[in-house]
Amino acid sequence: MQVLIAEDDRSSSIVLQGVLGALGYDVLAATDGQTAWELLRDNDCRIVISDWQMPRMDGLELCRRVRARDVGCYVYFILLTSRSGSHNLVEGLQAGADDFVTKPFDAEELRVRMKSAERVVSLESRDLIIFTLAKLAESRDPETGAHLERVREYVRILCKRLQDDKACRGKIDQDFIQLMYLSSPLHDIGKVGIPDNVLLKPGRLTDEEMDCMREHTVIGGTTLDAALASHPSASFLRVASEIAWTHHERYDGRGYPNGLAGKDIPLSGRIMALADVYDALTTKRVYKDAMSHETAREILLEGRGTQFDPAVVDAFLAGESDFLRIKKMLQDSEPLAPQATPALAPTAS
Template identity: 55%
Template sequence: MNSTSKSLRVLVVDDDPIAAETLAYAMSQFGYCSEVAGDGIEALKHVRTGQFGIVISDVEMPRMNGIELCKEIRARNACGYTYVILLTGRSDTDSIVEGLDAGADDYISKPFHPAELQMRIRAGERLLMQQSRELMIFAMAKLADSRDNETGSHLERIREYCRLLCEELSTWPQYQDVIDGIYIQSIYETSPLHDIGKVAIPDRVLLKPGRLTPEEFAIMTQHAQIGGDTLRAVAEAYPEAVFLRMAYEIAMTHHERWDGTGYPRGLSGEDIPLSGRIVAVADVYDALTSQRVYKPAYSHEKAVQIIRESSGSHFDPAVVRAFLILEDRFREINRELGDVVGYTAGPSHLPGTAIRMA
């Protein structure tokens, strides 16, 4: 029995007491805590408590059958996702389609084989763990983000930009063995943690409404090292959580520059992890097109110009090429998730004067 199974509760729904107890016994053998409901109406009351991650329901029941229960769960459940497995003696295609159309995640025919049911439940468990992981990561990122002035949908935009860039690069021959679906999902999940180290930066520096002095800038740059060290420690403590490795790379290296003039380590070229090079472009585009206490928002066109001109110095030329292919998609996301309307900045607002990229 693993720790996840101990914490996951399964609701068994069947109007046949013998069938229900058989399922409940199987749950105990699999290592899951379970409870029994006699029909859909009783089950719905249990589901609304938010205590059950998985529901295994018979289809044929009085008052509220399994199909109706599934529809109610999908329409009303607001306590997180509930994984629904329908169990039925019918195996015709129409019945299966009806159940899946109602929102069921899986469908098992009676009589069920215990090993098969266990594997189906584990599939649901993995999905729920994935959801919990995403929520935890994003909550951590939002907490760090709340200390900065990068409010609104900054993190939502960053992860969408990163996903776009990865999807494009994954079609290029040189990246097909590097960027796959797992890589894209990992960068989508972990890119919001890029500035988590800012929780350790003093307010007098982090929230300063203007240019930073050299001393203040040096303090600000520490957030990359702090964030990277923190996530590396977590990754080493939980080596099975491979996504934490990417989170560490992003936090540590998204301020490195292609020409070696970035921080905290002065890495250059392909010595910078690809994830850091991708987030660098996404983060700077978002910084340029967003309003901050120390700068107004730039127009999309101005941001594109700056990134294009920084190819080979600040940014990986390949990532910039991908960005230029996708610039219209970036504009769409910026409009859909934007906080303010950008404008075309004059010469006094070019990088190196008012804008801070830390």
Template identity: 45%
Template sequence: MKLLVVDDDLVSRAKMGKLLSALGHKVVTANDGDEGWDAWQSEQPDVIVMDWVMPGMDGPVLCEKIRKAESVHYTYIIMVTSKSSMEDLSNAMSKGVDDFIVKPFRKAEVIARLGPAMRIINLQTRDIVIFSLAKLAESRDSDTGEHLDRIRHFSKILAENLLNTGKLDKTYQQSFVEDIFLTSPLHDIGKVGIADSILRKPGKFTADEFNEMKKHSQVGYETLNQCAQSYPNANYLQMAADIALNHHEKFDGSGYPNGLSGEDIPLAARVVALADVYDALTQKRVYKEAFTHEAAYAIILEGRGNHFDPMVVDAFIECESKFIR
């Protein structure tokens, strides 16, 4: 993370900066609140570690000023102080302080306080990455915007049913539901690599055009897998890559790109496959009219065990009213 240390005491500022640098973070320093304000605007740090009492603009005032000015990028603010009264701490938190470190600070406490900051920043990064990539896909395909929103809700409905009805083993947790809601909109991100002449074609594809269209699964996987390799602890990125590659695989092995079958297909991709087909069936496209829910329901049931995982189809049957709503 990029951290800004704001402290008017040279020794304290240098000591904190050295500790944070040793922990692997990029550190910027400021001598007082006014310098801290300038540094926040120019550097956009992830975290600020600031002293409370400083000449001119003190810590709480600087914090309040930042909170009024920030927009998308959230800055996690830790106040270093010897104050301990509930009134003082409550007042600082009302100004937007996230956490406190007690003077004189200890290495173990600093490390502990940075833990929550890291989690908040990682969540923010995750959401920004997913939103940006989904918007990239949307920019290429006029049908994508509302489709992405419906897909994520259909996928979440199915995942919640699978988890809550005991269809999944204990290795799956609530995070599976949350991650599939976040990542399912990226299933067709690979379409950014497909020519407009094919992507926007109103009629039926030729065999060559269909083969070209099928490449979007591999393009999407390669894009997202590179991100996943760079951030190995970001499990949601690996799920996104798995979905992009495998959401056109079929349970009987007749899908693409690799002809996977059964449980060799990642579960998240099996879930999104059904959600994607249901939405494609029930929405009007340039090449077809919208199917009724009843017609789409019959097609999905017909695909149980060949196109779709029977377990996921059973979840769909149980959640039919939620899909309609």
């Protein structure tokens, strides 16, 4: 990760560069604020350590300019200062600083603060990459609209409602909810491996084509398992893998790809299954009109205990008004008119 140092004191700058270099960072250095600003515009620096007082542009003005940029990624800003007092802290925070390091700085303190900065930057990058990958896979099907945006909101609603369910107590906390929200857009990532003549077919799929379509769960699950093997501490990959493998399993064991039943299906997959089907039912495609919320509700109720976990259906009923709010807020613009030949039913893909 590239770090920019803005420090006019040569000795302090050399020490900073040495400490950060030993920690594995790629360091750029400037001796005044204006030069630092120019370096920042020409390089991908996600962390800035700036002295407060510098020639040509001070640290506060540099921080304000960083915050005024609209470049789509967050820059973590640490002010390096010998100033004390709450009024200076307030002034720095108002300029947009994330953290402060007091001069003369302690190397171990700087290391800890850099790790905190890296976590913030890495989390933003991770979330952006995950959703970008999911949207890239989804882009092969131009009719999906805001599917990913809606589904992750539906998933969050279900998770929050399930917190009150006795069977889910101790299994759903804020961390689980965040992981579900983060990972759920990857549920259909395996569709990148499905041929266009199957994925984009406007008519009903043959049995052979249906078998091919169902392989998206295996492709997605296997791909995410490989990523998890390389990064075993990445819990979002574990949840994403569970979802990719199991969001088409059924509670009665008649789903795919492995015919899992009941609680053998991970909770993440049981939640995703309902959110995915509800969105498929209530959105328009070239091969079908959108069903009303009321009709979709009846289908979900009919599937309680067969297709869907009863507790998840109950969570849907408890959060029904929230589903309607999200559906209205993130509704798609009108797609193409329906074709004469009906395609695959939304609950079977």
